[in-house]
Amino acid sequence: xxxxxxxYRKQLEEIDSQLSSEAVLSDMKQYKAMMQERSHLAPVIEKxxxxxxxxxxxSDAKEMIHSEEDPELQEMAKEELSALEMQLxxxxxxxxxxxxxxxxxxxxxxxxxxxxxxxxxxxxLFAADIFRMYSRYAERKHWKMDIMSQNETGIGGLKEIVVxxxxxxxYGSLRFESGVHRVQRVPETESSGRIxxxxxxxxxxxxAEETDIEIRPEDLRIDVMRAGGPGGQCxxxxxxxxxxxxxxxxxxVICQDEKSQIKNRAKAxxxxxxxxxxxxxxxxxxxxxxxxxxxxxxxxxxxxxxxYNFPQNRLTDHRINLTLxxxxxxxxxxxxxxxxxxxxxxxxxxxxxx
Numbered sequence: 001x002x003x004x005x006x007x008y009r010k011q012l013e014e015i016d017s018q019l020s021s022e023a024v025l026s027d028m029k030q031y032k033a034m035m036q037e038r039s040h041l042a043p044v045i046e047k048x049x050x051x052x053x054x055x056x057x058x059s060d061a062k063e064m065i066h067s068e069e070d071p072e073l074q075e076m077a078k079e080e081l082s083a084l085e086m087q088l089x090x091x092x093x094x095x096x097x098x099x100x101x102x103x104x105x106x107x108x109x110x111x112x113x114x115x116x117x118x119x120x121x122x123x124x125l126f127a128a129d130i131f132r133m134y135s136r137y138a139e140r141k142h143w144k145m146d147i148m149s150q151n152e153t154g155i156g157g158l159k160e161i162v163v164x165x166x167x168x169x170x171y172g173s174l175r176f177e178s179g180v181h182r183v184q185r186v187p188e189t190e191s192s193g194r195i196x197x198x199x200x201x202x203x204x205x206x207x208a209e210e211t212d213i214e215i216r217p218e219d220l221r222i223d224v225m226r227a228g229g230p231g232g233q234c235x236x237x238x239x240x241x242x243x244x245x246x247x248x249x250x251x252x253v254i255c256q257d258e259k260s261q262i263k264n265r266a267k268a269x270x271x272x273x274x275x276x277x278x279x280x281x282x283x284x285x286x287x288x289x290x291x292x293x294x295x296x297x298x299x300x301x302x303x304x305x306x307x308y309n310f311p312q313n314r315l316t317d318h319r320i321n322l323t324l325x326x327x328x329x330x331x332x333x334x335x336x337x338x339x340x341x342x343x344x345x346x347x348x349x350x351x352x353x354x
Contacts, residue, residue, distance in 0.1 A: 001095060002055060005048045012041050029212075036107070040098075047095040054088040097347055103175075105281065108206040109166035110174060111148065111274040116159050117180065119198025124157025126183045126308075127200045129331060131161050134174075136333025143167030148267045149255045162271060164207060171206050176319075176342040178204045179303045185310035195311060199304075207270065208277035215273060221245040224261060244268040251275055320345045 015038050018024050024031050061081040068074050114131050116123040138145045143165050150161040165174070182199045190196065224239040241256030242264040253275070255268040307316045313327045315338065322341050324330065330338065 001092065002048050002052045005045065005052060008041060008045050008048065012038065012045060015041070036104075044095065044098045047091060047098055051088060051091050051095060054084055054091060058084045058088065103172075105171055105175075105206040107169075108171045109164065110171050111162060111164050111205040111207050111271055112174065112177075113162045113201075113203040113205070114158065114160065115201050115203075116157065117199040117201055119183075119196065121153060121155060121157060122183075122187045122196055123198040123200055124153045124159055125155070125187075126181075126198055127158040127161070128156060130181060130200060130202070131158060131163070133331050133333055133335070134163075134165075134177075137335045138165055138167070138333075140333055141167060141170075141173070143170055147257060148271055149253075149257055164270065166207075171204070172343070173339050174204050176305075176339070176346070177202050179305035181306050181308065182304060183308045183310070185308075203278075205274040205278040206281070208273040213273055213277050213280065215246070215269070215276070219247050221247055222265065240264060242268050244272055246272055246276065249276065249279065251279075317342070 015034055019031070019034055019038070024034060058081060061077050061084060064077040065074055065081065068077060112134065114127050114134075116127045119126070135145060144167060146164045146166075148162040148164055151159040153159060180199050180201055182197060184195055184197050186193055187196050221244075223243040223245075225241045225243065226239055240259055240261045241254065242261060244253045244255075244265070245251070251272060253268045253272045255264040255271070258264045258267065305317065305319055307314075307318070308327060308331075309316070310327060312325070314323060314325050315327045315330050316323045317338060320341060322338065324337065326334070
């Protein structure tokens with residue numbers, strides 16, 4: 001692997017040279033792409049340099065073992081050789097992980113959509129519980145969460161909710177949450193104590209920026225209406241709610257949480273842009289079918305990814321056969337163990353395919 005070091009150094013020099021050119025500095029999209037490439041390449045070079053130093057030290061230790069006549073010094077050299085070889089093995093493993101091409105969406109914020117599926121009121125209540133779980137997790141990570149739109153039920157459930165989440169490593173941490181989440185528990189309304197199974201869907205969309213995707217004004221149809229909600233909530237006397245339709249794709253976004261029509265328009269546009277971006281990225285993922293083998297699940301929202309069994313206090317992630325008996329803590333936002341396991345599994349699969 002270390003024989004590639006001169007080649008990587010040359011690549012880094014070329015990137016640094018281009019980053020200082022006016023052509024790149026004036027093109028924000030190209031600049032961001034090159035900065036991402038640089039941030040991927042620099043730690044690889046650093047790790048290869050460490051491996052080169054270790055290989056040199058190993059060579060010196062072997063030479064000492066063969067040339068040294070003092071048994072005590074020979075033994076010291078053997079111990080040093082053993083430690084150096086272990087360090088080189090670990091550095092090589094780390095370097096292989098670093099060489100995995102980064103996800104082009106890494107570092108982006110997200111739009112998360114949670115929708116109640118099969119199970120009626122119980123599914124809506126579970127959707128509210130899952131939203132609370134992600135909210136608690138976001139608090140732990142010091143991320144910012146902003147509700148874009150929501151549709152509540154009269155008993156505290158959520159038919160659907162759309163939120164933006166921004167902060168460090170948001171997409172990298174939550175990218176594997178897309179799919180069907182199944183719950184098994186006794187509903188509060190169930191008098192016989194029978195366990196019900198319900199489901200919700202979660203979609204995680206990388207939040208697109210204006211430089212990522214262009215939306216032409218002539219491709220939009222915008223309708224305004226009065227906001228409404230259960231129990232008189234969010235009801236306005238002005239036409240502040242916005243329904244935005246993207247004519248070429250038929251995608252529709254409704255935002256009515258803000259009292260200002262302008263704010264609702266801005267939120268609707270953010271959601272629409274991210275959905276269009278996700279459509280484009282889905283097409284690219286489909287075209288790169290071989291690369292999809294290195295993913296933990298397809299990220300398809302129709303794929304059942306996880307089961308939450310409340311009577312057994314059990315969470316099972318079906319993609320990596322992970323079972324934890326601490327559902328009560330996970331529902332309070334302690335998701336790190338689950339998310340870290342998914343990240344490791346994804347890295348190991350990508351490494352096998354590399």
